[in-house]
Amino acid sequence: MGLSRREFIKRTAALTAASCAGVSLTLPQAEEAQAFDADEWVRGSCRLCGVGCRVELGVKNGRPVALRGVPDSKTNFGYLCMKGMLFYKLMGHPDRLTKPLYRKSKKDKFKEISWDEALDIAAREFAKAVKTHGSDSVAYYGSGQALTEETYLFQKVMRGGLRTNNVEGNPRLCMASAVGGYLTSFGADEPIGSYADIEQATCFFLIGSNMAEAHPVLFRRVMRRKLDNKDAVKVINADPRISPTSRVADLHLQFEPGTDLALLNAMAYVIIEEGLYDEKFIGQYTTFRMGKKEEVSFEEYRSFLRDYTPERAAAICKGNITPDKIRTAARWFAKSNATMSMWTMGINQRKRGVWANNLIHNLHIITGQLMKPGADSFSLTGQPNACGGVREGGGLCHILPGHRLVKKDKLRHQVEDLWGIPRGRIPAKPGYHTMAMFTAVNQGKIKAIWINCTSPAQSLPNADLYRKGMAREDLFMVVTDIFPTKTTELANLVLPTAFHFEKTGVYGCTERRSQLTWKAVDPPGEAKPEVWIVREWALRLAKELDDPVIAKCVAPFVGKEEQYELPEAIWNEYTQKLTKGRDNDLRGATYRVLRQRPDGVQWPAPTEEWALKGGTYKKFVRGMDPLADEHAKDEKPYQFYGPAHPDKKLWIWLRPHKGPEEMPDAEFPFYLSTGRVIDQWHTASMTGRIPELMRANPYAYVEVNPRDAKRLGISPGDMILVESRRGRNLLPAKVYEGPVEGMVFVYWYDQHEDRLINRVTKDAFDPGSKEPEFKICACRIKRVSGPKVLKPYLASITT
Amino acid sequence: MPIGGFVITVTPSKGQQAVRALSALDGVEVYGSGGDGEVIAVLETGTSKDMERLVDRISAMDFVASVSLAYLNAEDEMLQQ
């Protein structure tokens, strides 16, 4: 008797899972079971985090019906997390924005309008601002979730067309310090190694990252590596909060927030004093630096570190830190065959985030724990295309596509020439960085802003201050998004966009890997891909401002079909022209190649031949990285050709310990830190609309250490007022051995005004990277009442 | 009625015990396991919400190190939407 349809689907499910785990199942009729469940499987990447898991969307009668991981993909080997598995439910969600919406005044209700009207209004308002107040009165604020083609085209129109470098994006809030760290330590942005190092590492140093919840599929690989090599592999987790990540740790270093610079310097001290450093590597490839131009000696570095003996550092770090723990961590780090560090926002979102990045890199440089298999200093990215789109595609105010600095005349002119626009068209001065941009909004200096695929009204620190600016009646604000958000509440014009798999384009994940997602289903209603929106807007702008150069910026794309041809044409221009000769050379990663590969291509990939093999797994290694061979100056196996270090060496930095901007005091005695929870992502505009995910965490709470709770008479579920010098929240308590004593921790996804924690956080920022110190500020907490029934909340739009 | 294909990673030394405990759960069918503690299970529940609940329950089990998905079919729910 034949199997039932459900039985076939179950077998498909089992076979797919088994193929990921390398378990062989012998099931009758296995062949027939495959391909029974969908008309077509379309390949792409997960929409959510920066891991970049490869997925296939099963489509039936034009609707998404199933999702599966891609077992051949080196990012995830077929595994997905629950968030990743469910994002396709957002296609066809009833809350989707499906029509352009407009209101002249922010006090009015929105009215549905046509695309023609919407694009005319957007063009008229931006043109009016430019004519009346100059080019720098307009701005674009984008996202590490926009496709590379989108970021590239937006910034091209803003810089080349509207003559402003006011181009920013939310990656400024999450990885700008990592960029600063890579550039100043290695001379080139983005990690040297890859995820593949995980399977070869024998020591993991996880600091400032709750990988288990924020990057679950990658964490699975760390966990697998540990389970398979229980004694041989050591895991060190350094974090002020015990999280699910700490579960696999052999050593948990729980320090007080903001003391990590001392900890990292103390580890370096032990490595130097105990002779655990790699003298040959240091001699061949490195220099020591106090400032950019000030070179110092090894002895000076050694004497600088004397301020950070384990005893002194333990006294600064407090928590559970002892001199012995610091010594153990340093020895494991240095002596292991291959050490891999991974970190995220705990390191980056700091007043001294770049320094913290430098000090992790220092540990790798002095021990030579780089370039060899399994060894790397590897910053994890939070968003799926912060690296590919924003870091590489020119999405920040000071960088042009292909890792070019705006302020360098030669590089700016290169871009102008490649775009075929007059030299001098792109201003020489970088634009406003994110915090300066929203300060300028507050001051009324910016008159028109385009916000794409992100929600600064919720995600900026000290949010109330900046929401006031966004609410100004003399600011025209366009928002392109798929759902209503806290930011659409402040917009004049809301434009509905196509979601992932409803359009075509490339995401570049954490490990320099570019992956293509192919359109599989139609967007709902009148939602449109951003690339179409920008092109049509630019053509209207050219007329309004009577400026043919604006039209020139989009001329190569006019007449192209919008779903496949248009993004491909943009990608071709970007990769073939703008990345040629740059360290992120992507010329080989054509759509043709990307479609053939299960997991995209890692740059540098100058030729299709190289790209078809997957590209470059390790940068700077001769024989592995084509650019290392091309730029080789000598016979040494490693060649550091990065654009930021003229001496082509790695720099070991002398960076002193510095605490956070705001320390707890008598009035505000607690540290406040914020972060993610596994089932919610960012501002929850997406995950909050998936009932299965919302159910697990319907609202944010404040985690309080049990000893603090006892002292303050707080029981689980009690309503707690969390207050800082900037704002307050009222949240239920979770009494939990997570945060170190004296610290509270709040999830930042909740959109409810009472629980929107960025009303409380501080907007101090790193002077180098300009990334805000979300992770640390001072607050006080007070029990207000017993438990209350709370409702989940999501922003909506009324028309 | 969603159907999910899962890899449940359990403490390798407790493989047999894990397979027995997982098989005893309503909605869980174990299809096989590897020596390194990877259990292949198919979950079938009334709704995706129930699926999430079941995953939470499995994740909380003592010997379970992680629950990873590889496949999800929710055609009934999606076609109804």
Ligand code: SF4
């Ligand atoms: S780990 Fe990240 S990229 Fe992978 S499935 Fe989960 S959310 Fe998606």
